[in-house]
Amino acid sequence: ITESSEGKRLYGQDFFNYRDLMEWHLVKLKSSLTGNIYTPWHAKPGFLTSHLAVSQSVERVLQLIDPSIALPYWDFVADAAKWGPDAVRRSPVLSGALLGSSFPAGGAGAGF
Known part of the structure; x- marks a missing residue:
């Protein structure tokens, strides 16, 4: 896995690696209203559309490396x-x- 700092140096500031993606995707947040722990992408009405946004972000990073790639x-x-x-x-x-x-x-x- 390319480290984030190396990827940013090679491909620009929009680069992120797989560990960054997993951390962003699976981050757990604490609700200020209920105190419950949740992930912002899961068990909510926007599950599918939010994952499309994640996929689009991944595609953009891949295109920094090779512009011919499309998901x-x-x-x-x-x-x-x-x-x-x-x-x-x-x-x-x-x-x-x-x-x-x-x-x-x-x-x-x-x-x-």
Whole structure:
């Protein structure tokens, strides 16, 4: 993994690395209203759209390194129209054939 400082030197101030992304994505915040701990991207109505913003940020960093890179786009609205409330479980995008489970047992996000 390229360290953030090295990436910023090589690719510009908008660079961030995988550790930065995981920290930003999985950061836990304490609600000033309830005192509950939560992640701002999860268990809220904006789950899918906020993750599109995360994906767009990742794509921009990749394009700093190689401008020809583009991430695939998942039209979750089309899946919702096809499968209704069961779309997240039935969509081929979240199957083992493509992106895999949204609850992996290990991997790069483990421990966050």
